[in-house]
Amino acid sequence: MRRHRTLASLILALSCGAAAVAGNDQAAVVQAELIYPLDNRPTPSCHASTIAQTTQGGLVAAWFGGKEEGAADVGIWLSRWEEGHWTKPVEVANGVMSPQKRFPCWNPVLFQPRQGPLVLCYKVGPTPDGWWGEMLVSEDDGKTWKNHRRLAPTVMGPIKNKPVQLDDGRILCPSSSEHAGWQVHVEVTRDFKTWEVVGPLNDPTTLGVIQPTILTYPDGKLQMLCRTRGKGFIAQSWSPDGGRTWGEMTLLSLPNPNSGLDAVTLRDGRQLLVFNNTPKGRTPLNLAISRDGRDWQVVLTLENQPGEYSYPAIIQTADGRVHTTYTHRRQTIKHVVLDPAQL
Numbered sequence: 001m002r003r004h005r006t007l008a009s010l011i012l013a014l015s016c017g018a019a020a021v022a023g024n025d026q027a028a029v030v031q032a033e034l035i036y037p038l039d040n041r042p043t044p045s046c047h048a049s050t051i052a053q054t055t056q057g058g059l060v061a062a063w064f065g066g067k068e069e070g071a072a073d074v075g076i077w078l079s080r081w082e083e084g085h086w087t088k089p090v091e092v093a094n095g096v097m098s099p100q101k102r103f104p105c106w107n108p109v110l111f112q113p114r115q116g117p118l119v120l121c122y123k124v125g126p127t128p129d130g131w132w133g134e135m136l137v138s139e140d141d142g143k144t145w146k147n148h149r150r151l152a153p154t155v156m157g158p159i160k161n162k163p164v165q166l167d168d169g170r171i172l173c174p175s176s177s178e179h180a181g182w183q184v185h186v187e188v189t190r191d192f193k194t195w196e197v198v199g200p201l202n203d204p205t206t207l208g209v210i211q212p213t214i215l216t217y218p219d220g221k222l223q224m225l226c227r228t229r230g231k232g233f234i235a236q237s238w239s240p241d242g243g244r245t246w247g248e249m250t251l252l253s254l255p256n257p258n259s260g261l262d263a264v265t266l267r268d269g270r271q272l273l274v275f276n277n278t279p280k281g282r283t284p285l286n287l288a289i290s291r292d293g294r295d296w297q298v299v300l301t302l303e304n305q306p307g308e309y310s311y312p313a314i315i316q317t318a319d320g321r322v323h324t325t326y327t328h329r330r331q332t333i334k335h336v337v338l339d340p341a342q343l
Helices: 002-017
Strands: 029-034 045-053 059-066 075-082 090-093 095-098 101-103 105-111 118-124 132-138 146-150 171-177 183-189 195-198 209-216 222-228 233-239 250-255 262-265 271-275 285-290 297-303 309-316 322-328 332-338
Touching: 045 322, 045 332, 059 105, 059 118, 059 322, 059 332, 075 105, 075 118, 090 118, 090 132, 171 222, 183 222, 262 309, 271 309, 271 322, 285 309, 297 322
Parallel strands: 045 105, 045 309, 183 209, 209 262
Antiparallel strands: 029 332, 045 059, 059 075, 075 090, 095 101, 105 118, 118 132, 132 146, 171 183, 171 209, 183 195, 209 222, 222 233, 233 250, 262 271, 271 285, 285 297, 309 322, 322 332
């Protein structure tokens, strides 16, 4: 009963006081709100949100925040959906090395494996071409975090978007690096302790790509969608064998203005993509849907006003709803709940 009351309170709270979604007559939009209000920001700037549902059914969101992207005070901030509202954000990780040295944090990724604790991966370092991966775990739905450790130097962890856990238990972490050109690879693990790296999967001198997201299809087929630089379109690659090998990286007809994207495979088999549907800038923010990963239809506008609405994360929860979070003008994080049956 507690879980149902919590969902009901979410619907009531968001419908009464939520920030409006562009085109709020769109039937698929169930609710929308800012995770924290503009007049009570924990940090001047924020970016790169992530969202996950825990084994107990709760929602947890995280992002990086501080003075501005790349500033030494930027840490990883987190909020939980509890008793009908998002909790006050708290900083759960930072880049403090010593009393004299602190590095910025970047791109958190929350992930709940089918077994084991909730995982939070993030990056620490002066710049994206010099950062490294770190992680924490939570055994109480994100209330407390422990077992901080730096990942092995051969892996970065999921670089922006959530991992995908396959039926055989393998966890595929979509990742990339920027120290030798923009290159994507996949880091495969079962326990976040031992790893196999597949890739790199592209030649950065021909097509520079980063920040992949992975979609699943029947019979072990996978699709990777990526951010590109200087090409103006989303890149894709296909795997016929559960991510063990990947084909040539090619361009889709969907635009990409050198900005992050995310996608999720719905339980009904459709693929749902959230992205900046423009060759330049970071507005509008749209949803597109596909059944085969090749033909995409833009079905919803989340934002279309001036400003930056970017770096989305998207999941489907146990009740069938779709949840997306994204940067709202670098000032706060927005959370939108969707009914996929209306898409």
